[in-house]
Amino acid sequence: MNKKDCILAIDQGTTSTRSIIFGKDAQALAISRREFPQHYPEPGWVEHDVEDIWRDVLSTARETIDEVGGPERIAALGITNQRETIVIWDRETGRAIHRALVWQDRRTAHECSLLRQQGKEAMVRDKTGLLLDPYFSASKIAWLLDHVPDARRRAEAGELAAGTIDCFLLWRLTGGKRHATDITNACRTSLFNIHTQQWDEELLQLFNVPRSLLPEVCDNSSNFGETEAKLFGEKIIIGGMAGDQHAAVIGQACFQEGMAKATYGTGCFMLLNTGEKPIISNNRLLTTIAYRIGGKTIYALEGSIFVAGAGIKWLRDGLHLITHASQTDDMATRIPDSHGVYMVPAFVGLGAPHWDPDARGLICGLTLGSTQAHIARAMLESVAFQTYDLIRAMREDGAMRTSILRIDGGMAVNDWFAQFLSSMLKAEVERPVNIETTALGAAFLAGLQVGLWKSLDEVAATWKQERVFAPKMDPAQRRIMIDGWHDAVRRTLTPPPAPVGHAAAVEVTSQAA
Numbered sequence: 001m002n003k004k005d006c007i008l009a010i011d012q013g014t015t016s017t018r019s020i021i022f023g024k025d026a027q028a029l030a031i032s033r034r035e036f037p038q039h040y041p042e043p044g045w046v047e048h049d050v051e052d053i054w055r056d057v058l059s060t061a062r063e064t065i066d067e068v069g070g071p072e073r074i075a076a077l078g079i080t081n082q083r084e085t086i087v088i089w090d091r092e093t094g095r096a097i098h099r100a101l102v103w104q105d106r107r108t109a110h111e112c113s114l115l116r117q118q119g120k121e122a123m124v125r126d127k128t129g130l131l132l133d134p135y136f137s138a139s140k141i142a143w144l145l146d147h148v149p150d151a152r153r154r155a156e157a158g159e160l161a162a163g164t165i166d167c168f169l170l171w172r173l174t175g176g177k178r179h180a181t182d183i184t185n186a187c188r189t190s191l192f193n194i195h196t197q198q199w200d201e202e203l204l205q206l207f208n209v210p211r212s213l214l215p216e217v218c219d220n221s222s223n224f225g226e227t228e229a230k231l232f233g234e235k236i237i238i239g240g241m242a243g244d245q246h247a248a249v250i251g252q253a254c255f256q257e258g259m260a261k262a263t264y265g266t267g268c269f270m271l272l273n274t275g276e277k278p279i280i281s282n283n284r285l286l287t288t289i290a291y292r293i294g295g296k297t298i299y300a301l302e303g304s305i306f307v308a309g310a311g312i313k314w315l316r317d318g319l320h321l322i323t324h325a326s327q328t329d330d331m332a333t334r335i336p337d338s339h340g341v342y343m344v345p346a347f348v349g350l351g352a353p354h355w356d357p358d359a360r361g362l363i364c365g366l367t368l369g370s371t372q373a374h375i376a377r378a379m380l381e382s383v384a385f386q387t388y389d390l391i392r393a394m395r396e397d398g399a400m401r402t403s404i405l406r407i408d409g410g411m412a413v414n415d416w417f418a419q420f421l422s423s424m425l426k427a428e429v430e431r432p433v434n435i436e437t438t439a440l441g442a443a444f445l446a447g448l449q450v451g452l453w454k455s456l457d458e459v460a461a462t463w464k465q466e467r468v469f470a471p472k473m474d475p476a477q478r479r480i481m482i483d484g485w486h487d488a489v490r491r492t493l494t495p496p497p498a499p500v501g502h503a504a505a506v507e508v509t510s511q512a513a
Contacts, residue, residue: 004072004073004074005023005073005075005452006021007021007074007076007078007443008020008061008065008236009021009022009077009078009079009443009446010061010079010439010442011438011439012079012080012082012169013082014266014310015038015266015313016033016056017033018060018436018439019060020436021065021074022447024452024453025462026444026462026463028434028436029064029068030064030067031436032059033060034056034059044106044107045106046102046104046105047102047105048100049099050089050168053165053169054172057169058231065232071232072234074236075447075450075452076236076237076238076240076447078239078240078242078442079166079238079442080242080243080244080247080438080439080441081164081165081169081185081241082102082103082165082244082266083103083164083185083188084103084135084164084189085102085103085165086141086164087100087101087164087165088141088145088155089162091158091159091160094176097160098148100165101140101144104266105134106349106357108134108140108143109134109349111134111139111142112132112134112357115206116132123206126280127202127203128187128190128192128193128194129194129278129286129288130188130286131286132190134357135351137164137188138189138209141207141209155210155212156212158212160213161213162213162214162215163181163214163215164189166241166242167179167180170225170241173225173238174227174228177225179215179216180217180218180225181216181241182217182219182242183217183220183291184291185242187289188288190203191203194278194288194299197289197292220241220250220293221240221445221446221448221449222239222449223237224239224240239445239447239450240449241445242291242441244263244265245263245269246289246290246291247437247441247442247445248263249261249273249290249300250440250441250445251434251438251441252406252408252432252441253463254273254290255459255460256273257274258272259404260404260405261406261407261408262406262409263409264309264383264407264412264417265308266307266313267307267310268304268305268383268387268411269302270302270303270305270387270390270391270405271288271290271300272301272394272402273290273298274300274301274399276298276299277299278299279397282396282397283353283394283397284352284355285301285303286301286303286304287300293448293456302352303352303353303389303391303393303394304351304352305351305383305387306345306346306347306348306351307345308409309325309409309410311343311345312328312410312411313325314345314347325414326414328414328417329414329415329416329417331373331376332376332377332380332420335374335377338374338377339371341364341365341370341377342378342381342382342485342488343361343362343378343379343382343488344361344362344488344489344491344492345379345382345383346362346492347361350492350493352393353390356493356494359492360492362492363378365488380411380414380416381420382485383411384424385424385481385485387405387425388425391405404427404428404429405428405430407421407431408432408435408437412431412435413431418431418467419472422471423472423473424473424478424481424482426471428471430468431465431466431467431469432465432466433465433466444459
């Protein structure tokens, strides 16, 4: 019997790092997790110390490997990561020249605005499927090169390497032997052409990023090399990599055109499979590569919500309204309605479909009758309202209709939220047995590379539903609530936007989710 019957998935997220080992039945056999510090040197700036991340990757991976009996059981390793977060490091020492700039970081908003004023956004969108926004990696790379002493000269001399977190971890795990990334992480940098599937010279010039900094781009299931034997006791094949949201598409088995998933982690990211042809959005959604396996590329429309679980964390750590995220379910349940309270959690700007980096958070509708429970409920509701806006925009863009949304991530365990989400979307919401779909997707990709799973059909057969939520809300009440939400968003956006529109203008029905 072949003892190598497990896959190790490293899930490096925005606020924590997890290692999970899965068996062939896609069930988790061992889990280890660490939270790590966030750094906010100035308002709107968010940074990570990559040595914190590297320490936690090693410790969590070692703990899970020990729990299942040692490295001899690990057939391969997969990596999934927070996307767009960028780090530049010294090729000789492997040390970062600055803390990583996190996807939430808004310090390059002015530079992106200048490029928009110069009329560059259409070209960027046509090549990358993305918008000009500090969310993406390119402007962050340029900032590091221009603000870290001597960085630009060293980059042009070939002394430095750049990459997203997956790329940095691969470098460290292989002892500097591989400078590579996968196509899903590459396509989120604003430097990668999703049509030619190459780094694009015009984009490199626009953002003033030397080509020599950038990694090789591979399929999601590939031979990414092996870990150094000293790290885990023996060498382990690295067989899969994907950005977290793309890994969740794999973990949720959204392999058919029209299937959609939403991951509610620090932010919320919803991807709808559009098949082998990209759909360019007219509603400021993103066109992205969902995955590329065996040379076959599948595209998706994506809507990005910057604050989901991060808002719950703010209720806990910022306002001290709760001590644990699970309390929000009870708080929302014990009051009959929101009491007219709306929260727009634009703590780091608003994502799709508004893309306003200067918007800031707002709570409105407060009265003397408002309580902690109303504020907590308003936070949960805001995530569902934003998901509604994304689905409506996808429908307007002509994406294939879907009647079901598969959800995962920390907020997916909240029954009240899942039910409210279903009512807002007028669509069924499916929650899988295993909500660790991001890590599971990375495991599937690595397992496909080494033959633990033979095909995507075999992967899809492992997906199991835990619960389905169906719409329950009175249509008139739903319309009133969505109108109130849109009014709150209008108060938040800067400068004053065109009207968002009436909820009834484009109904999201169970036939058109």
